[in-house]
Amino acid sequence: MTDGETLVEAALRVLNTADPVEKAKLGDELANKWLQGLISVPYHPSQADFIVPDRPARLTNVKLVSPSLMPKLGKAGSLQSRQAIVHSLVHTESWAIDLSWDIIARFGKQESMPKEFFDDFVRVAQDEGRHFTLLAARLEELGSFYGALPAHDGLWDSAVATSKxxxxxxxxxxxxxxxxxxxxxxxxxxxxxxxxxxxxxxxxxxxxxxxxxxxxxxxxxxxxxxxxxxxxxxxxxxxxxxxxxxxxxxxxxxxxxxxxxxxxxxxxxxxxxxxxxxxxxxxxxxxxxxxxxxx
Incomplete structure (x- = not known):
């Protein structure tokens, strides 16, 4: 963290981190700093607005397909089905991390939201990062890994549609x-x-x-x-x-x-x-x- 970093600047660092494991780890560190008061202000009112990326940085190791082309996940009756369901959950949580930091960076200053808004969504972001980390670890215990199966980005499509x-x-x-x-x-x-x-x-x-x-x-x-x-x-x-x-x-x-x-x-x-x-x-x-x- 740089001296005097605001929460919005910290949020942008998370959004610009491509590796989802590092994204979750960085998000957890920054959330703790905000909640402990080590990051003291959400943004500087007089500072020029930062550019929030239309799409957060992401690795290209996950094959993306249209939601309509996603294979059926099954009902967890087989190991393959359990792997597919957990993989889907891991992918969802990876986007949930970005969504939580994006709402802070994109709307917090723009809408002059109170401190409690930032507190709430920092906690959400920290939770989503923990969910991602735990589910990714569980996926590996099941003999697979994040990126082993295709996924879709319907969740972020909705984020783009609601970005204004x-x-x-x-x-x-x-x-x-x-x-x-x-x-x-x-x-x-x-x-x-x-x-x-x-x-x-x-x-x-x-x-x-x-x-x-x-x-x-x-x-x-x-x-x-x-x-x-x-x-x-x-x-x-x-x-x-x-x-x-x-x-x-x-x-x-x-x-x-x-x-x-x-x-x-x-x-x-x-x-x-x-x-x-x-x-x-x-x-x-x-x-x-x-x-x-x-x-």
Whole structure:
């Protein structure tokens, strides 16, 4: 770390690190420095804006294919299927690291976000780095490695589509994609357990799953914050107190954003318990799952 480095500058260093192992390690170090106060400011208001890369630095060891051309992962009944599922999770976590640092670098100063915003997403970034490291190690224990199988970059495609709008980034990445992870993880955990792989099941159940709920919660929290700031009212408090009118406005904004930036309907079944724990109920997402969904 250079003397006087801001958090945004630190975030850019992570984004410009190509090796995902080094990216996770650097992210963890910088997160600790921020949370311990060793990096003291998120950015200098008078400093010229830095250029945030459209695409973070990445190694070319992972063969990228269209999502439609991805081979089926299977149901964890065979070693090959378990390797494929864990490889897919490792790839997702590698992008999640970049997404977390990108939201800090791209929107923190631009939107004049408060310190708590940076705190929350630094913690998310640190979690994602830990998930990547643990899952990559587990993949090697299963006799494979990151890069052994093809992957797709649909997650970053969504990041590009939402790169100009923090409302959209929070709604699509954290309240749609991350929430989708909450929907499917319990089934994935059960499949590993049924396939005799308790070690992977425990990793997903005890570490990844509960922390992903907090990541989704960060998206919901800061989406509500943006709504409240745009109306100069405390929407977060209002929603907790059950103000139906204000709730409808926030949820209506969420529906508007998702319809504009996310292609197609949301896929049920939904993990209502985990989604509720993250701060949003069925009225947020069930209307987006109807068959006549239109953009």
């Amino acid at each position: 709008d923090l409302f959209a980034r929070l709604a699509v990445e954290h309240c749609v994609h991350e929430a989708r992870g909450l929907d499917v993880l319990p089934t994935t955990i059960s499949r590993f357990r049924n396939g005799g792989d308790d070690q992977t099941a425990e990793l997903l159940e005890k570490v990844v799953y509960p922390e992903e709920i907090t990541h989704c919660a960060a998206g919901v929290k800061w989406f509500k914050y943006l709504c409240s700031r745009s109306k100069n009212t405390s929407v977060g408090n209002v929603m907790e107190n059950g103000d139906d009118k204000e709730s409808e406005e926030v949820i209506g904004k969420f529906h508007e954003i998702v319809r504009a930036y996310f292609r197609g309907p949301l896929k049920p079944p939904f993990n209502e318990v985990a989604r509720k724990a993250a701060g949003f109920g069925p009225q947020w997402y069930e209307p987006l799952a109807v068959k006549d969904f239109t953009r």
